[in-house]
Amino acid sequence: MENTMKILSFSYYDLPSHLRTCLLYLSIFPEDYVIEKELLVRRWIAEGFVHKEHTVGLFEIGEGYFNELINRSMILPVEYGNQGVISGCTVHDMVLDLLRSLSREENFVTILDNETLSQSNSRRLALQKRRKNVEHSLQDNMGMQQVRSVNATWCYTVPPLVNFRVLRVLSIEHCDFMEEGYRLGHLGNLLHLRYLGLIHTVIRELPKEIGNLKFLQTLDLRGTGLQELPQTAGLLRQLVWLRVDQKTRVPQDLIGKLTSLEELWILPADDAYNSGARSFFSREPGARSFVKELGNLKELRVLRLRIDELGDSVERDLVESLRNMHKIQFLQIMGASVWESSAGLCMWEAIVLPRHLRYLDLSCIWFSRLPAWINSSHLPSLSYLSMTVHVVREQDLQVLGMLPQLCILHLLVRYGLGANIIRGDVYFQKLRFCKMRCTTLRFVPSLGAPTMMPSLEDLQFGVDVRGLKDANIDCGKLGLESLPSLRRVKVEINCEDASVRDVEEAEAMLKHAADTHPNRPTLELIRRFEDAMILQQLFSSIILQFQRDNDDDEEEQNDE
Template sequence: MTTTRIHDVAKSCCSSHGDLVYKIQPLSAADSKKLFFKRIFDCEEKCPLNLKEASDNILKKCGGLPLAINAISSMLATGKTKEEWDHLRLSIGFARGKNSDIDTLDYILSLSYFDLPLYLRSCLLYLTMFPEDYEIEMQRLVQRWISEGLIHGEAGRDLIELGETYFHELVNRSLIQPVDIGYDGKASRCRVHDTVLDFLIYKSTEENFCTMLSSHVKSDSRVRRLSLMENEDPGSVEQLDLSHARSLFAFGFTRKYFPSLVNLNALRMLDLHGCRRLVNHHIKDIGRLFQLRYLNISWTAINELPRQIGDLEYLETLDASFTGLVELPESVTRLKRLARLFVPAKIKLPDEIGNMNSLQELWDINPFKQSLNFLEELGKLTNLRNLRIIWDSDGSDDASYKGKELVSSLCKLDASNLRTLHIEFYLTEREATLIRHPFFPALNSIREIQLRSGKLCWISKCLLSFANLQSLHIIGDTEIKQRDLDMVGSIATLLEFKLRYCRCVGPIIIGRGFPQLQKLAFYYSYMQLTFEVGAMPNVKKLDFSIHLKSFKSAGGGFDFGIQHLSSLASIRVTISCDGARAAYVESTERSFRSMAEANPNRPTLEITRELTEDMLE
């Protein structure tokens, strides 16, 4: 038996006859308690009531890791007073030199840390800027790594791709926990285990990598990176010397106090994501931050950017998604280094966007909100690699003209560097004529399609012409018939297919087709579904979200034939319990367990209940 933290090492140790890697899962809450209390009191029943709350909090910090539980329980074995437990609960971390088990845990984490190449150590330490238990989005993290100069690639190397490689390597080494794992087996988010985070905070403080006010930083310390958590003491922030700060991350900050940008001349990264109470005047001095590489104002109340933003000649990423912005100032076209621009769908962009020839990613624009000049200029962005557009003409009179100009520009981009084109369609029957072949060409860059309103049959011929289509998502109160599923199943390149709030007409039988599909999802879509023998030979993930009361009235049963999905690895079921009887919820769960057990692969099964407070007795 070979044990390792690195998944690739484990796979390389397997024979060519099969995957024999066993991934050890954290202990359950019950087993964690059993291990914890056995070490201290011999059993949970002997634990004094006044220590129960502290023990629950301590166990949460351990996260089901046997080594962490053993280490902490060893410390408590000689100190059982409530004061001692509460002290440990509040200061739990790395009490160096006081206990051999803690030193062992510290040593193991140090070993993992120093085993990393230098470039990965900095990327890992950077995670201390996020709060405990925070789900960190890979895309956002990689963009920040780039702005901080933590990713160094050879000339011509795509830094985003390299950053994603760094991210997955940290997951592979079990130093960060993967979250939201896709059909390709890769995570799009991560979380840092509390124990690992404690260690990283210690290293970060030791190296003055990042400053957190909770670490009781000295007011005369030189701050390089500052992470402001919610409910920080304004007085503590005012005492800091931020003249050398390179990064400022405000998490959930309110408008009561926010540090002035006037003296932050060295700032390269400013992340205000989710600070919903921040408004326009908080960034009125943004034009003074001449070194700024990264600016994130998504999910804030900011609805206007100052004209001086065009002075930020080094700016590489501007994320203004999910804001109230209705127009970008003309000055943004002077941002010659801007590589990533993310904006809300209803925004009006400057006509001279063709001047921004460094743009590599552009999300989410509605071409029908733009001028004809803009659509012509769009075709000049020959370095564009990732484009997301919202096709919603909203019945405008010039939709046909704009549609033709857009298609012309998309063809130019497709012939250049465009790799991924994501389109969200909002269609009426009249508008559907605009995208029928041959008016809408079979672009090689089209990877993802969402149909948010309209009928699937309106774009079926178009879908079949896209040679590289990988993901199809149908959303809304749309009727889906057997012939629609048969058509989708004939798309040979499709890897992901999702139906959300759709109505399937009649029994749906899935037999042939879907040769490469990896993930299938039905979110609150009512159907009578059956998988036949040999169906979907490569599907690995199956997601169901069921509104149980409506599902029952639709006449569907629960014998879907899941046992016929020969490559199935995981099933996730979300049951909306409102209006359904408890006995029916339980029988539904039993049915899914039976189907999972009947599959030869023994796929993992995750069942979640929603709206249980409205469940009938």
């Protein structure tokens, strides 16, 4: 144990000074806590740990710090699902012990749970799982006027904001203040505040004085139950990061004023855009107003929104706004259901998304085919793609396969009859996760190259049993053995118009393919439209019995 701590200490002091400070900051989090990467980087920025360079933005620099700490094994990466996307980190218990020890020595942060607070003049306060009122203890033992950062996690009580004057970071996450929620009185007096995060902490309202926070950069209101964002939030002209709760109403003409926004997550449910109507995503006038406002946000790097209905005019305005987002790297448009592109491909074909786009999810829109701008020349950095198309052709798969950075592919094919063939060993070199619903895939490696798609670990596709039988395609010969890294397979079996015997044979072939694969990947089989298969069998049995009864009647009549 002692030798391990010495090694960790050497590793810590071997870090550059800026990385030591960023790593030491992780001592504010509870043990085994999953730390979201983007929020951590935003806190580093708010604390002043990240310094801007001429050609690189603050977030990109901070993200580089995060990645370097992972590369040096000082923090442990956390992936989103099994899709290879690093969304956060954890800190090993021994590393956390070292960081807390160093924090005490350097008076970097005061950590307070249910223990008594000793004398401290730290500028950072971390409250963890606190049930008792700490106000008097803090006033007696800690100069709260100098506190620059308050971080509360899983607490039942937090000191009133009136006690603080120079706060730069206020993070209250997963706290329970019973029915009354957390009161944000005196929030407007925190004139130095850069970061306000209230994730999964119920609040009654966001005071209109929030407009006084001229330096606020990050506002995270997910899981707060906040009913409405005050109109004065439009005064936050330095706000670069905004996430609102699913039921939060956003006043009209507010979003378009926040021209410094780099990241916007807005996923409203019903009654979301203004109090006088249903969701602006389900009424065209409100939707048009919103998507037009998006066109003012030319600094956007990340946009995640939801639109429940898309008329022709709304779609046209949306595309026009997207044309102004020359810095967009992450684009996700969701809906309550999948809707047909009313304007067709011609309008979407005219859009020019930036070459540095890394994440694209337009799966709530039915496209007649893959847009022409999805190719390696236009989107060389694309690593995540999710789309819905009527049909996919073999040449479409070849185009997708040449995207050099593509790691995750979700493709819903509306008319997926037969099987789509992926040929050759030059395609999908980095693809780790592939989900192609409603269509069957066949893998055909090149001559002399027994394997293909070397990085693919997770594969999901559909099997139309009747369609494959009509096309004379054998489920046991889909080429799964040519995928050397395969670990998980999920197959949706379309049983419609298929016999029980044919479905069972298809499942047996797929199980055999998984069992004989060198990696023995896990196989999950899900039957769809099973009732249609059973009804078809029952109908056939009834017809057969009816024919037999007729034959018997005819024989009896002949005998007579």
